[in-house]
Amino acid sequence: MKSKRVRLNAAQVIAATAKQKQKFLEWGRGSGKTTYLGYDSLQLVKQMPRGSFAMVGSTYSQILSRFMPAIKEGLELFGIYEGIDYVVGSMAGKKMGFQMPFQSPEAFNNIWHWSNGAIFQFVSLDHKDSGRGLNSYAIRGDEAALFDDEKLAINVTNTNRAKKAQFKNSPLLHSEVYTSSTPLTKKGKWFTDMEEEARKDPSGILFLKATAKVNMANIRSDYFEHMRKSYRDDIIYNAEMLNIRPKEITDGFYPQLTEDNYYTNFDNGYLEGIPITDLNGNSLNCRQDLDVKKNEPLIISVDWGANINSMTVSQLQDDTYRVLKEFYVKSPKMLDHLFLEEFLPYYLPHPTKEVYFYYDRTGNNRMANSKMTMADQAKEILTKSGWTVYKMTTGANPSYTEKFRLINVALREDGRRRGLPKIRINKANCPSLIVSMENAEVYDRGKGLEKDKRSERRKGIDQEHATHLSDTFDYPFYSMFEGKLDASRAGTEDLPLTTF
Structure with missing residues (x-):
């Protein structure tokens, strides 16, 4: 892996250095989420070589079509490239001389394999057995507002239990990071509710909100004005750009919809x-x-x-x-x-x-x-x-x-x-x-x-x-x-x- 200097913005620095084991990042578009995800993944891999991590998505389709393209872009900022430093969904890494994880899966079709033997296993919450049998050292999840929090707890969170003596001083051991833009539907209420949980347990949980205003050094000066013209929907612009949560319609045309x-x-x-x-x-x-x-x-x-x-x-x-x-x-x-x-x-x-x-x-x-x-x-x-x-x-x-x-x-x-x-x-x-x-x-x-x-x-x-x-x-x-x-x-x- 080649080193490359990248300057993090304030929100990224806070998220990266915070000592809480659980982190919930409600970040709007342009706030630097892609860069942070690349940095965070790289830190996990460096701190725990040959370790196994869970990468969670609401569906396997979401992981493949949305998460992986974003994470690859973020990693390239740090000089990390597919086919050199990692492979996705195949045994090609073994043929290339990559180290193997402590607990090697039987198949690698849903595995993100790094050269130092660290792996991320893709866990889709629409598959009831997707996370079963996994012993992970950390959990990461993107677009978390789409998650079923009960399935997350049953299928994934309780797998975050693996131990190795050489990792005992790793700051990221057993950490959980969930990122999302502001939820647009009732499904995401569990995610925004974690803001109150963080107030109750500030030493254990971090809830961090950020908009592109924290990232102005890396984006165009007229970004908000430009993006406002790109959105025809005030609700979506306010949610995705400004972290303004939509009001809950409790007496609408479909009040029994749950x-x-x-x-x-x-x-x-x-x-x-x-x-x-x-x-x-x-x-x-x-x-x-x-x-x-x-x-x-x-x-x-x-x-x-x-x-x-x-x-x-x-x-x-x-x-x-x-x-x-x-x-x-x-x-x-x-x-x-x-x-x-x-x-x-x-x-x-x-x-x-x-x-x-x-x-x-x-x-x-x-x-x-x-x-x-x-x-x-x-x-x-x-x-x-x-x-x-x-x-x-x-x-x-x-x-x-x-x-x-x-x-x-x-x-x-x-x-x-x-x-x-x-x-x-x-x-x-x-x-x-x-x-x-x-x-x-x-x-x-x-x-x-x-x-x-x-x-x-x-x-x-x-x-x-x-x-x-x-x-x-x-x-x-x-x-x-x-x-x-x-x-x-x-x-x-x-x-x-x-x-x-």
């Missing part, structure tokens, strides 16, 4: 079988999803718009309605791109080429200078690609009040004995849908309850986080189960009808 309605279900065997050097968009298709019934049609739902066209893909599986995947394209891309560049490539391997097609009723209106409707146009694209399409939308849109009652009874799971299914949303594949639903508000203009659609017209809102995607959830679910509404109405008296 973490219990979310899940992940990746085929980690498939993902681990892809050489990391070959990982690309073509590899990350529906073959990575274990929640898709291959011999069943897909339910697709589209919301049309001038600035964004969005889609969700679902299946009714026995007593569970599963939202499997979201897609969207923004202007200048159009409806064609949504299908040709997003849906069709992703579901190319799906063997049952049938879709039940739901959409806003305006999709049945003829487009200007054309005999076709938007629904006809979408159907033609799918048909030419070998799919059989059943258009399901007719008539007028239902009232918001009726949709509110039906969906929230199903979310609360009070209506199952009346024929309503459980609702489950793939949180890894539908992150913007979850933001859209958790932030959808209600208001009453004297005509009854309505979903607040003003986010679709606000310039400060990224449209994938406005209510478009939430509408794509509503269209098929209400249409498929509206006949159960009267039977379910008895369980809705205590559901809020207005904001307070």
